Amino acid sequence: MQQLFSAFGIDWRLLIAQAVNFGVVLVALWYFLYQPVLRTLEKRRQIIAQGVADATQAREALAGVDEEAAMRVKNADVKAESIVSAALAAAAIEKAKLLKEAENRAIAVNKDAETRAAETAARARRESEQDIARLAILAAEKIMKQKHD
Amino acid sequence: MHSRITVVLKAEQLGSVFGFPITNSLLMAWTVMALLIGFAFFFGRSLALVPGKLQAGVEWAFEGALAYMTEVLESETLARRFFPLIASVFLFIAFVNELEFFPGVGSFGLLHAGNFLPLLRAPTTDLNFTLALAMISFFTIEITGIAALGFFRYAGKYVNLTSPIGFVVGLIEFMSNLGRLISFSFRLFGNIFAGEVLVLVAGYFLPYFLPAPLMAFEMFIGLVQALVFAMLTLFFIKLAIMEPHEAH
Numbered sequence: 442m443q444q445l446f447s448a449f450g451i452d453w454r455l456l457i458a459q460a461v462n463f464g465v466v467l468v469a470l471w472y473f474l475y476q477p478v479l480r481t482l483e484k485r486r487q488i489i490a491q492g493v494a495d496a497t498q499a500r501e502a503l504a505g506v507d508e509e510a511a512m513r514v515k516n517a518d519v520k521a522e523s524i525v526s527a528a529l530a531a532a533a534i535e536k537a538k539l540l541k542e543a544e545n546r547a548i549a550v551n552k553d554a555e556t557r558a559a560e561t562a563a564r565a566r567r568e569s570e571q572d573i574a575r576l577a578i579l580a581a582e583k584i585m586k587q588k589h590d
Numbered sequence: 591m592h593s594r595i596t597v598v599l600k601a602e603q604l605g606s607v608f609g610f611p612i613t614n615s616l617l618m619a620w621t622v623m624a625l626l627i628g629f630a631f632f633f634g635r636s637l638a639l640v641p642g643k644l645q646a647g648v649e650w651a652f653e654g655a656l657a658y659m660t661e662v663l664e665s666e667t668l669a670r671r672f673f674p675l676i677a678s679v680f681l682f683i684a685f686v687n688e689l690e691f692f693p694g695v696g697s698f699g700l701l702h703a704g705n706f707l708p709l710l711r712a713p714t715t716d717l718n719f720t721l722a723l724a725m726i727s728f729f730t731i732e733i734t735g736i737a738a739l740g741f742f743r744y745a746g747k748y749v750n751l752t753s754p755i756g757f758v759v760g761l762i763e764f765m766s767n768l769g770r771l772i773s774f775s776f777r778l779f780g781n782i783f784a785g786e787v788l789v790l791v792a793g794y795f796l797p798y799f800l801p802a803p804l805m806a807f808e809m810f811i812g813l814v815q816a817l818v819f820a821m822l823t824l825f826f827i828k829l830a831i832m833e834p835h836e837a838h
Binding site for chain 2: 481
């Protein structure tokens with residue numbers, strides 16, 4: 442056994458030194474390489490998971506917003522329709538009212554014109570009668586004067 | 591170039607510090623450690639949420655390895671717990687095996703008493719390194735098994751007194767368990783060392799044509815061996831935490 446150890450140069454001090462070398466490599470790689478890389482992978486995994494969750498949430502929120510917008514548009518349509526029909530009804534009422542007023546006013550104007558025309562005719566007749574009477578008197582006076590002369 | 595092929599089975603000693611031998615494989619291990627830790631330090635500081643190509647590649651490898659480990663161990667918690675060990679085993683061995691073929695490794699050295707001593711030698715061609723890793727894997731597997739099942743239930747996998755056949759099977763299990771130390775260390779050592787010898791021999795006989803393709807092949811083998819060591823550690827951990835009746 443001693444010859445075998447000697448042929449291969451096995452020395453317990455070198456054996457321990459090489460084991461320590463490996464231990465140093467293991468600890469150094471664990472501290473400088475494995476831990477940072479695994480931490481980076483974990484951090485990236487968390488960021489990706491968060492991104493996926495955010496995207497899902499945003500997609501759901503967007504779907505909700507679309508639904509809300511559609512509902513609002515529908516409500517607005519219904520409201521607009523009711524406003525238009527109310528406006529049309531109000532306009533019809535107003536139109537009828539205005540027509541009635543115009544008709545009344547026309548009747549009143551017509552009546553007023555007729556009254557004034559009747560008054561004017563009566564006044565003209567009265568004045569004509571007076572003129573005729575005066576002329577008759579003047580004619581009578583003239584005839585009497587001629588007879589007298 | 592040497593006039594003859596010299597194959598040295600053990601790592602060459604370059605000197606000593608307070609009686610502690612400094613071998614070329616130890617020096618190479620420290621070099622690889624410095625490169626790995628330096629890369630980890632700067633890479634870890636430059637991580638961004640929007641990754642570049644290198645970061646994306648590393649993250650892809652990490653996630654793939656973690657997913658595979660979770661599938662094998664059937665537990666994400668266990669996968670995350672053992673990931674640093676398995677990944678470090680793979681990275682350390684893979685870096686060592688790949689850097690072995692970089693210029694300067696094995697070619698720069700010292701002349702000592704007429705002998706050439708390379709400054710750097712792949713630690714995987716030094717049994718001290720492979721045996722140390724094998725022991726770390728072995729103890730991790732055994733401690734994990736005991737922690738997961740409890741001492742007596744874990745020991746029950748190897749000491750079965752219910753029947754003579756059960757006893758023999760338990761004994762064989764125990765021996766094969768101990769044999770992992772040898773198989774782990776010699777598989778890695780043998781493959782990488784043999785590859786190095788192969789490239790050396792090819793360089794001796796056909797110096798301008800054969801070594802480059804063989805080096806590429808050996809670099810691939812180096813990656814495969816790193817993967818095999820890490821995978822076997824993972825599978826044996828899985829076997830260790832399984833209930834005795836499930837493990838057979």
